[in-house]
Structure formats: C-alpha cells, structure tokens
Amino acid sequence: MVTTAELVAFAPELSVAGTAFLVLLLDTFSREKRGGVSLAVAFAGVAVAFVATVFHMSIGTDTTAFAGTLAVDPFALFFGLAVLITTALVLLSSTEYMGRVYPERSESLTEYVALILFAATGMLLMASARSLVTAFIALELAALPSYALVAFAKDDRAGVEGGMKYFMLGAVSSAFLLYGISLVYGATGTFDFAGIAASVSAGDATGLAGLGALFVLVGLGFKIAAFPFHVWAPDAYTGAPTPVSAFLSSASKIAGFVLLFRVFTVALPTSLNWLLAVQVLAVLTMTYGNFAAAVQSSVKRMLAYSSIGHAGYVLIALAVFSSGGDDAALALGAGMSHLFVYAFMNTGAFLVVALIDDYWGVGYEFEDYAGIARKVPLIGVAMAVFMFSLAGLPTGGGFLSKLAVFAGAVRSGFWWLALIGVVNSALSLYYYSRVLRWMWIEEPGDGAPALDGRPVGIYTAILVAAVVTFGLLFAFEPVLSTAEEAASALLS
Amino acid sequence: MWISLLIAVPVVAALAALVSSRADDAYPRYVALGGSVASLALAVYVWLVPYDGSGNALLNPEAAALVERVPWFEIGGYEVEYLVGLDGVSMPLVLLTTLLVTAAITTASNAIHDRQAGFYALVLLLESALIGVFTALDFFAFYVFWEAVLIPMYFLIAVWGGPRRKYAGMKFFVYTNLASLVMFIGVIALYLTANVADTSMMSLTTALHEGALTGAYGLSAETLRLTAFIALFIGFAVKVPVVPFHTWLPDAHVEAPTPVSVILAGVLLKMGTYALFRFNFTMLPETAASLALPLAVIGVVSVIYGALLAMAQTDLKRIVAYSSISSMGYVVIGLAAYTTYSVGGAVFQMVSHGLISALMFTVVGVVYHETGTRDVGKLSGLAGRAPLVAGVFVASAFAYMGLPGMSGFPAELFVFLGGVSSTTIPYAPVVVGVGMFGIVLVAGYLLFAMQRVLFGEFRVGEEAAVTDGGVSVTDASPSEAVPMLVLLAVIVALGIQPGIVYEAVQTSTDAVADLMGGGL
Secondary structure, eight states: OOOHHHHHHTHHHHHHHHHHHHHHHHHHHOSSOOHHHHHHHHHHHHHHHHHHHHHHHHHTOOEEETTTTEEEOHHHHHHHHHHHHHHHHHHHHHHHHHHHHOGGGGGGHHHHHHHHHHHHHHHHHHHHBOBHHHHHHHHHHHHHHHHHHHTOSTTOHHHHHHHHHHHHHHHHHHHHHHHHHHHHHHHHSOOBHHHHHHHHHTTSSHHHHHHHHHHHHHHHHHHTTOTTSOTHHHHHHHHSOHHHHHHIIIIIHHHHHHHHHHIIIIISOGGGSOHHHHHHHHHHHHHHHHHHHHTOSBHHHHHHHHHHHHHHHHHHHHHTGGGOHHHHHHHHHHHHHHHHHHHHHHHHHHHHHIIIIIISOOOSBTGGGTTHHHHOHHHHHHHHHHHHHHHTOTTSHHHHHHHHHHHHHHHTTOHHHHHHHHHHHHHHHHHHHHHHIIIIISOOOTTOOOOOOOOHHHHHHHHHHHHHHHHTTTSHHHHHHHHHHHHHHHHO | OHHHHHHHHHHHHHHHHHHHTTTOTTHHHHHHHHHHHHHHHHHHHHHHTTOOOOSOTTTOTTTOEEEEEEEEEEETTEEEEEEEEEOTTHHHHHHHHHHHHHHHHHHGGGTOOSSHHHHHHHHHHHHHHHHHHHHBOBHHHHHHHHHHHHHHHHHHHHHHSOTTHHHHHHHHHHHHHHHHHHHHHHHHHHHHHTTOSBOBHHHHHHHHHTTOOOOBTTBOHHHHHHHHHHHHHHHHHHHTTOTTSOTHHHHHHHHSOHHHHHHIIIIIHHHHHHHIIIIIIHHOHHHHHHTHHHHHHHHHHHHHHHHHHHHTOOBHHHHHHHHHHHHHHHHHHHHHHOSHHHHHHHHHHHHHHHHHHHHHHHHHHHHHHHHSOOBGGGEEOHHHHOHHHHHHHHHHHHHHHTOTTSTHHHHHHHHHHHHHTOSSSTTHHHHHHHHHHHHHHHHHHHHHHHHHHHSSSOEETTBOTTTGGGOOOOOOOHHHHHHHHHHHHHHHHHHHOTHHHHHHHHHHHHHHHHHTTOOO
8 A cells, every 4th residue: 555655755756757747748738739838847847856855855764665665765865866957957958959959859849858757757766776676667667768769850860770779789788687687586586675685695596696696787787888888878879869868878877876886785795796797897987988988089979988987987986895884885975976976067068069069050070169169158168167077177076076986995995996097087188178179279160150049948057067066076075975874874 | 264365366356357358358457457466465465464374384283374274075084174374385485476477467468469358367267276276285175276277277378379389288288187196196195094084284294294104005104105205206396397207398388478488487386396395395204305315316407407408499488498497406406405494495496486487488578579589599689679678688687597686596595505514415515516507507598698689789580780670679568567677676675685585484494404304
C-alpha cells in the first residue's frame, strides 16, 4: 500500500513525471500547437521538483519507500538536485533554439519537452534505486527518451545516425547490465542492494557474483561513456540538437554515476575484486578522453571527448574507495561534488556551442569561432569561465572539485592515480584554451556571418551557469560537506 | 578589511572600465587611471597609517599586520581559509605593484589603440591578483591568486602584443602553468606529510621547523624535503626566471606591449623570488643551506649568462629583458647566502629592480613609439631631438649599473656585503666575486647601447639627419614624462635613503637570515 509519506518523499519525481503527462494532455486539448506553453509548464514542474528536493535536503529526509526498492536519502537528493538543475538550464534554452534551428519540428516541441521530462524522471529514479530491478527500470526510463531526443531532427542525417548508434549500443549495454543482474541474482537470490551485500559477505557463490559485478560494470560503463564503452558518445553528442547534447553529457552521465556509486558501494563489496577493473577504467578513460579531445577540429566534438575525460576523473573517486572510513567518504564526496560542478560548467559550455554553432549558424570548427568574443564579449567571458574551470584552473569550482578528487586519492594512498589525473588535467588546458584563443585572439574572417539575435533564454541559461561555476570557487564548502555527509551516510 | 579593499578596488575599477566603454571609447582609460591611482593612494595610506607589521609573518604569526581570516572550505581534515596579511616583505611589493600598474596605465595610451576597455580591465584584474599573491598567507588562497595572474597576462600578451604575440603568449602560458603545477604538487606533498590542521603558510612553516615532517610513500623525511624543495624551486624559478628556465621571457617581453612589459618585468618576476623567499628559504632553511652552493652557482650563472645574452642583442627591449635575468640572479645569490644583509638586500633588490626595469621599459617604449624601431643599429643621436627621453635613458642605465645615489646601488651592495661573509655558501668570496663581475658586463652593454642610440648624428633607420628623412621625433609627451620622472624620483629617493623601505624589509628578513647562521 502506498502511504502519504511515500508520496511526499517522492514529490520531486512525481512532480516531474506529472508535468510530463500534463504537458502532453494540454497539447492534446489545445487547438494550436504551442511549444512555448509546454516549456513554461515544464519549467514550472521542474522548479516545483527543485523546491521539493531542497526541502527534503533541509529536513534531512532519509527513508525508503515502495517495499524498500527506492530510497530518498541525502545521496539521492544531492544528485537529484544536479539533474534538476541541468534539466532546467536545458529547458530554458530550448524554445529559442528549437524555434530557430529546427523550425520544421516546431509542431513537435511538446513531445520534445515531454521526452526530456520523462528522461529526467528516469534519472531521478536512478539516483533513488536500491534494488537491481528498480535500477534497471529507471535506467531504461531515462534511456529510451534519450534515444528519441538524439534523433529528434528526423531529417538530419547526423542526428539520425547518432541516435541509431546510441540506441544500438544502448540496447547492447542494457543486455550486459541485465545479464550481470541475473548473475548477481543467481548468486545471491535477491535484488535488494543491502541483501546482496549481506549474501556476498556470507560467502554465497562469490565467483558468480563477481562475474555479475563485472557485467554490471560494463553495462553502466556504457551509460557514463567510459573508455572503451564510449564509442556511441561522440557521435550521439555531435548529432543531437546541442541542448540535448548538454542534457546527455551532463544529466545522463551524472545519473549513470549515481547508480554506479550506489551499486558498487552498497551492493557489491570490494571483496568481489572489481577495484582493479575500476582503476584501469579510470586511467584509460581520462587519458583517452583527453588525447582524443586534443586532436578534434570541431568544438562540439572536443567537448564530447572532454566529457569522457571528466568521467575518468570521477571514476578515480570510485577506484580509491576501498580504503574505508573518513577517506572513503572524502573520495566519494569529492567525486560527487565534481559531478555537481561539472553539471554547471559542462552544460554551460555546450549551451555556448548551441548558441554559436547552431543558433547563430557560425559553424562547428574552431576556425569558425575566430574573433567571436569581440562581438559578444559576455559570451566570451562565460566561455572562458567554463573552459578554465573545466581545465582545473582556479577560476571556478572545477579547480576545487578536481583538487578534492585528487586529494581523496592521495589520502587513500592512490597517489599514482592522482598523479595521472593531474598530468591529464594539465594537458587538458591545451585544448580548452584553444577555444578561447580562437574566440578572443584570432581576427574574425571576412566571411564571418553576422550574429543575428540575442536569445534571452539561452543567454540566461549560460550566464546562470557561468555565475554559479565561478561562485562555486568561493562557496564550495556547502557542496563538498553535503556530498561528504551523503557519502558517509551511504557508506555506514 | 584593508587588504580585501586593496584587492577589490582594481576589480571594481575593471568592471567600471568595461561598463564605461558603452558610453564612449575614451572613458575606459580615464576610469582605469582613476582606479589605479586610487589603489596606489590606498596602498600608501595602508602603509603609512594602519600597517604595523613587525617581524616575519610566517615565522611569527603575531607579526603580520591587518590579518583577515574567513573560513573557505574544509577538505580531508584540513581547514582552508581566505587568509591574508602584510609584513615587511609583502608591504613594499604591494606598494611596488600599485605604483607600476599606475605608471603602466598612464603610458598605455601610446601603445594601445584598439579594444581599450578590455585592455584596461585586464591590467586592473592583473593588479588585483598580484596584490593577492603578495598578501595571501594561506596556500590555497596564494595558489588561486598565483594562477589568476596567468590568465590576464596571457590575454594581454596574445591580444595586444607584437607580430609573434600568439606564440609568445602561448609559450608564457604553458611554461608558467606547468611550473605552477610542479610547485603545487611539491607544496601539497609537504602539507600531506607535515601533520598540520590547516593550510595556512604559518602552520606549514612551524610544522616543518619543528620537524613534524614524516616520511611517506617509502621516502624518508629527508628525501621528501629535498624532493619538495626541488619541485618548489623549479616551479618558482621559471617565474623568476633563472637560467635555464628563462627561454619564455625574451619572447614574452619582445611581443608584449610596453605597459605589459613594465608589469611583467617589474612585478611578475618578483612573484618568483618572493615565493622562493617565502617557501624555499623560509620553510625549508636546512635544505636550502645544504644546497646553497648549487643555488648560488645558478644565481651566478643567471647573472653572467643573462648579461652575455643581453650583450649579443640589438633590440633594446631584448637587451632590457635579458638584463632582468641578470638582475634577478643577484636575488637568488642573496637568498642562498643567508646573512642579514644578503637576504635583506635580495628583497630590496626585488623592489629596486622592479622600479628600474619598469623605467627602462617605459623609456624603450617611448623610443619605439617615437621612432618606430628598437634596433640599436638603426638609431642614433636621439639626445638632440628628445633630451628628456635621453636624460631618463641615461639615468635608468646608470641605475641598472648600480651607480651610487640610485636604488640599485644599496641593493647590490647589500647582496655583495652579505654574500662574501656567507657561512652557507662554500668559497663565498669567490662565488659572489664572480657574480660581481656581472656589473662590469652590464655597464659595458648599457654604455654601448646608450652611446649608439643617444649620441652622434641624428639618424633613424637608413635616413640621414641631413634631410631629416621625413622622420619627426619629438620628446616624451606628458603622459610618458610624468610616470618616468616619478619612477626616477623614487629610484633616487631609495638610493639616497634606502631606509624608507629597507627598515621595514629588515624586520621580516632578519629572522629568515637567522634561521641559518645569520651574521652580516
């Protein structure tokens, strides 16, 4: 029986899902197709969810619901906040973007909004899942709308190709995940995270469960686009409408990480020997992401690879988790806070690309960005904040969250992981500053198109992201301490 | 409150400069000038009235003046704070920063013609970050300001520089950022193994002096100290720069516009020696003393090699740039010698060289602005056409050579006096004596350049003076003359009465010299 308390606890999820239905319903009854109304309603729904999440955080809600299959705890709420913020930023910039870039799809804007909301609901539930069944369902709920969103521009070859690739590989990864889940279930006889951990500790068929853990790792590795399971990501991010790329590379990746964190810290103990696999994955992912990003000629593709690199940094947090105690909470909390900062700086960077590449139609290449910052200095400054923060220079929260990740690694004795991370981070400055060199220093070419229009929504989203990214340099304490508390609550 | 105000005023002025450009393109310059003068006035006021520093901020936490503490964040059990304060070393450097930025902004209108608002805003942001570097007493605050200096500097060189500006800007950025990272790793290694509760520089100093450092990762405490010392030295040496980490400097200087060169040579290089003083020589004195000979040799090589490189140049800007390497070598010698006069003299040399190199770059900037060339071979007889420029040129060259009555004289004299009696450097009289030979070289090439450029028949390029060649050369304009004369006045004042600054400096440097032998 569903109790009122459970419904209250799931107010954020219910609000987002309810808004998705409401948007579709409104669209059915209205004579004219008005995407703007749908967006406004959706934005309001996300705002309600945001307020509800903040409320739960402030009263310290920590409960389970629906027969213990879902949890509303500080850990879930922290990530829920990051997902909701990204969703709001993406929605804020979507009206003007879609209207200008894909006018032929303006009839379907409501579907676009509903798909984003359904995906966001799935992501929120991924953060709450504490049973392998709900985890899988939540993941599929997030994934299916995402495939459709990537291929939203039906007539665009790159979009359809990216969507197809994403769908095929996503389906394969789901199969891996499902197979891993079945192995774990076969070994332990339960889907419940805590039950699995207890059973493994008791020594039931650990070989089988270990194999299952590896399959689960591969399945989730696809979701967070870790090397070598990343091949879908650059094409999907490049082909998709850019706000969708922002949504996928930020919110979807964050949701993948929540599940990864919860499954591997709560359900599958380190005695199953997955630590080495995660360490290898972390090193390969950050190194590959960085080197691949350095050779790109398109800004959007560079960002796609850079987001793979950042997944590598966060994987460090999971890789060093074995140490236990305070250090483990610091390591995990650091990874969480990096994802939180990343939600702003990465979303912001993709939205700048959305504005320049598509809205103004300047082009995808670095060369096309020549001298842009002279015409729109505000956007140039915002991009500088995002790029330097992503590179880990102390101009934004990215410096502190990376520092926390590396400090957590060193404290746990994994100084070599931190060192590889630092070297990677230093190299990344090369390609991030390249964007700024083109925007600020190169002369604009003769054939440079006029930058037509100043879209209020996209500007607002970018500036909010930039201000928060910069502000997190000063107000990092609440983020890190909240993340650490959530992590230690999860670990105890 | 005072220090935060010092950091905030330039930021506010920068924003005002950006906003004002909406009304009129000419406004940013005046706003920036007003902002920099306000900063200078504030710094002077702080120095004269509320500042009451006594002693070294790192060795005696009570000694720092006007300390401000705001909790920032907590990580892995370490309290990180926004912690700033002033002592006898940082106060003169803050004054130097505000003075040189004002001078640079005053002369900038001759060199900067497009995108003015951005230029002035970045210079002011740079000033703010520089003040932060010199006042920060928490390592993380220090590092944030340290890195924040790079970003405006990169853009200032790469956007407003000469023909090879993009290459020079990138080289500067990459070199100094890599160096920062090496330094960062070194300091973090010390914090992680030194058993401290917060990340303030005082705590680390105390912990290191009390021998709280434990070995880690299979390294003994001694090895760890040495490794960290080398990492820190490399990190800071790039900024100074000492040979062989100097190759970014001539490129950056030649490409940078004059006002940026003034700040680069006058203040940015001092970040390196300031940090060497604070970290290497105050926190790890035993290690520094045990490495005194190699360090002094690096200093001597920088002095001699820098001077020889300067000798081989024909571009006036390159000459001054390489001379800076030479002059900064004296600072390294002075620090390594660990005597009262050598350490005090080294810090005094930072201030003195900041003033002199700023003046020199300004003069070269005026020459370039008037004649369109900086090539010694193409210039001749400027004295007849521009007597004021020629006079300042001669004065600054003499200051560079360490002529008595100018600030360079006491600075270098103190370094040598202290240096020869050093107990840390073996064969100190010989090593320092070789370093002194650098002065002869400086005198040689500066006199040569001076004679070629200023005296003889008036000529610019291939044009002979008989026809005037259509080249019209006038004397310095007021916006150039005033800052030059002010700088010259300060140089002379410090030459005649070094105590104005040296007394404050000494309160902070004596304790450092006493860490290792001390003596005169």
